[in-house]
Amino acid sequence: MGGAILCDIGNSCLHFYYQGRIWRENPNDITQKKEHIPIYYISVNSNFEKKLLDSHKKCINLEPYINLNTSYVGLGVDRRAACKALNDGIIIDAGSAITIDIMESGAHLGGYIMPGIASFQGFYKSISSALDVTPDFSVNLYSPPQNTRDAISFGILKSILLMIKQTSNTKKLYFTGGDGKFFAKFFENSIFDNTLIFKGMLQAIKEIESQKS
Amino acid sequence: MGGAILCDIGNSCLHFYYQGRIWRENPNDITQKKEHIPIYYISVNSNFEKKLLDSHKKCINLEPYINLNTSYVGLGVDRRAACKALNDGIIIDAGSAITIDIMESGAHLGGYIMPGIASFQGFYKSISSALDVTPDFSVNLYSPPQNTRDAISFGILKSILLMIKQTSNTKKLYFTGGDGKFFAKFFENSIFDNTLIFKGMLQAIKEIESQKS
Numbered sequence: 001m002g003g004a005i006l007c008d009i010g011n012s013c014l015h016f017y018y019q020g021r022i023w024r025e026n027p028n029d030i031t032q033k034k035e036h037i038p039i040y041y042i043s044v045n046s047n048f049e050k051k052l053l054d055s056h057k058k059c060i061n062l063e064p065y066i067n068l069n070t071s072y073v074g075l076g077v078d079r080r081a082a083c084k085a086l087n088d089g090i091i092i093d094a095g096s097a098i099t100i101d102i103m104e105s106g107a108h109l110g111g112y113i114m115p116g117i118a119s120f121q122g123f124y125k126s127i128s129s130a131l132d133v134t135p136d137f138s139v140n141l142y143s144p145p146q147n148t149r150d151a152i153s154f155g156i157l158k159s160i161l162l163m164i165k166q167t168s169n170t171k172k173l174y175f176t177g178g179d180g181k182f183f184a185k186f187f188e189n190s191i192f193d194n195t196l197i198f199k200g201m202l203q204a205i206k207e208i209e210s211q212k213s
Numbered sequence: 214m215g216g217a218i219l220c221d222i223g224n225s226c227l228h229f230y231y232q233g234r235i236w237r238e239n240p241n242d243i244t245q246k247k248e249h250i251p252i253y254y255i256s257v258n259s260n261f262e263k264k265l266l267d268s269h270k271k272c273i274n275l276e277p278y279i280n281l282n283t284s285y286v287g288l289g290v291d292r293r294a295a296c297k298a299l300n301d302g303i304i305i306d307a308g309s310a311i312t313i314d315i316m317e318s319g320a321h322l323g324g325y326i327m328p329g330i331a332s333f334q335g336f337y338k339s340i341s342s343a344l345d346v347t348p349d350f351s352v353n354l355y356s357p358p359q360n361t362r363d364a365i366s367f368g369i370l371k372s373i374l375l376m377i378k379q380t381s382n383t384k385k386l387y388f389t390g391g392d393g394k395f396f397a398k399f400f401e402n403s404i405f406d407n408t409l410i411f412k413g414m415l416q417a418i419k420e421i422e423s424q425k426s
Contacts, residue, residue, distance in 0.1 A: 011341065044343075073360045076343070097340050099364075102357050110357025113344065114368040115336050123328050123336045127310050128224065130257075130289070131326065144315050144323025147286045151312075155327040159372040162379060166371075 004205065005033055006198045007052060007059075008078060009043035011096070014052065017198040027051045040201060042066060042077045065204040070108035082176060083108050084200035089172045091196065092164060094179035100167055114163065117179055120156045137182075161186055217418065218246055219411045220265060220272075221291060222256035224309070227265065230411040240264045253414060255279065255290045278417040283321035295389060296321050297413035302385045304409065305377060307392035313380055327376065330392055333369045350395075374399055 006017040013024045018037075025031060027048040032055065033039060039059045043049040053059055066080045075083075076099075082091050083101050091101045091111075096119050101111035115123065117137065124131035131152060139145065139153040141161070164173065164187070173190040175183050176197070184192040193199075219230040226237045231250075238244060240261040245268065246252060252272045256262040266272055281293045288296075289312075295304050296314050304314045304324075309332050314324035328336065330350065337344040348366040354374070358364040377386065377400070386403040388396050389410065397405040406412075 071359050097337075097344065110359050110364075112358050112364040112367040112371075113337070113361070114372060115333075115340060119336065119340050120328075122339075123332065124310075124326070126335075127328060127332050131310065145325050146284050146323050148326070151323075151325040154325040155376070158325075158379075159327060159376050162375040163368070163372050166375060 003037060005037050005039045006201050007039055007041035008081070008197050008201075009041055009045055009048045009052065010078065011045050011048075014048060015197075017195065017201075020195075022195060022198065030055050032056075040205060042081055042197075042201065044076055044078055062201055062204055065208055066200065067204070067207070068108050069106060070110075072108060072110055075108070075111075078197055079111070081198075081200035081204070082196040084203050085196045086174060089174050090164070090168055092173060092175045092180065092183065093177040093196075094175060094183050095177040098160060098177075098179075100164065102167065102171070104171075112163075114160055117156055117160070117182075124152050216250060218250050218252045219414050220252055220254035221294070221410045221414075222254055222258055222261045222265065223291065224258050224261075227261060228410075230408065230414075233408075235408060235411065243268050245269075253418060255294055255410075255414065257289055257291055275414055275417055278421055279413065280417070280420075281321050282319060283323075285321060285323055288321070288324075291410055292324070294411075294413035294417070295409040297416050298409045299387060302387050303377070303381055305386060305388045305393065305396065306390040306409075307388060307396050308390040311373060311390075311392075313377060315380065315384070317384075325376075327373055330369055330373070330395075337365050 008015040014027060015024050039056055040062045041059055042062050063077045066077055068080045068084055079099050079101060082093055083103050086103045087106045089103055093099045096116045098114045098116050102109040121135055133149045135153040135156060136149055137153055137157050139150045141158050145151040145154045173187050175190055175192045176194055181192045184190040221228040227240060228237050252269055253275045254272055255275050276290045279290055279293045281297055292312050292314060295306055296316055299316045300319045302316055306312045309329045311327045311329050312324060315322040334348055346362045348369055349362055350366055350370050352363045352366040354371050358367045386400050388403055388405045389407055394405045397403040
């Protein structure tokens with residue numbers, strides 16, 4: 001299925017994958033793809049999904065085929081796809097929310113959700129105008145902060161890093177999402193891979209193909 | 214100065230202290246105190262401060278006397294007062310925000326700020342309607358979550374606990390504020406003391422008195 005276009009429809013944009021290349025498109029400005037190439041997609045946003053379907057006839061929703069060995073109830077299709085790409089490791093998808101999922105021997109053991117760093121910024125402001133400062137994520141994480149900006153930056157960044165470290169144990173960390181590259185820098189046993197979701201989708205397509213034959 | 218009334222004016226209410234007793238009052242419904250008893254106060258809310266001053270003549274703002282040995286720029290007067298109550302230890306004031314401050318040998322070494330657990334709840338909802346669930350803080354913190362509610366509760370609670378634990382090292386933990394009792398339960402080397410701010414204010418009054426004599 002090297003010839004298929006893959007599309008991950010999120011809440012801010014559409015991510016496309018074709019033969020190893022990835023790019024994002026605005027839902028209101030989707031470029032026309034070649035008609036003979038099928039588009040396999042997953043979606044967490046029905047409005048944007050409709051825009052893809054309106055503009056392209058040959059679209060196949062892969063959601064029913066993104067199977068994952070898990071007891072987790074209500075795992076989003078994008079998280080399922082990213083987890084499906086791995087047999088062992090921690091998958092951290094760092095965007096407006098940060099999802100952290102644990103894979104072991106091909107099974108999903110569970111996961112949790114933290115706010116993303118961009119989201120956190122607005123949160124402090126809403127608690128008190130005294131906390132309305134722009135965080136600085138180059139803050140020293142090994143020395144107690146000495147002003148409000150550092151106190152907030154430290155609170156956001158260190159809490160997320162401690163959670164990831166604690167979850168990691170000895171497992172390898174696979175970062176993806178808009179802030180994935182930023183977080184990956186903090187860990188030695190880490191990989192940044194923005195194609196994880198697409199790898200999971202390709203795996204699902206492979207399973208469909210093998211069942212056909 | 215056992216005969217003085219102390220008042221800590223916050224962003225939701227006024228906390229009073231008199232001879233070991235503490236109670237809270239609504240800023241729009243402040244009870245009349247005996248005229249001959251002086252009221253010493255600190256305030257982080259100028260509107261509520263005005264309401265106290267309008268209703269009571271003998272009020273003394275203690276803020277200029279809440280001195281603390283610190284390099285921290287912009288430490289709120291309530292945090293300064295709570296820190297002043299201790300020579301050594303970690304002070305965790307858990308309310309709509311959670312402030313964590315480090316005292317060592319009478320000096321304030323720094324501190325940081327996290328959102329409070331009640332604040333966090335609204336944050337997730339604002340990221341995505343799929344995250345609009347009421348957290349359950351009895352969640353198992355030692356097993357990977359298996360649904361959205363647990364995934365969010367785990368993300369909130371465990372990140373705060375890990376930060377406090379990491380800061381604690383071997384120092385004693387002093388919890389105060391609305392959620393202080395809840396958090397204190399999670400640590401062996403902890404004390405819940407809702408009078409910390411007042412103890413710091415009493416300390417400041419003692420310093421004023423000793424300078425007079």
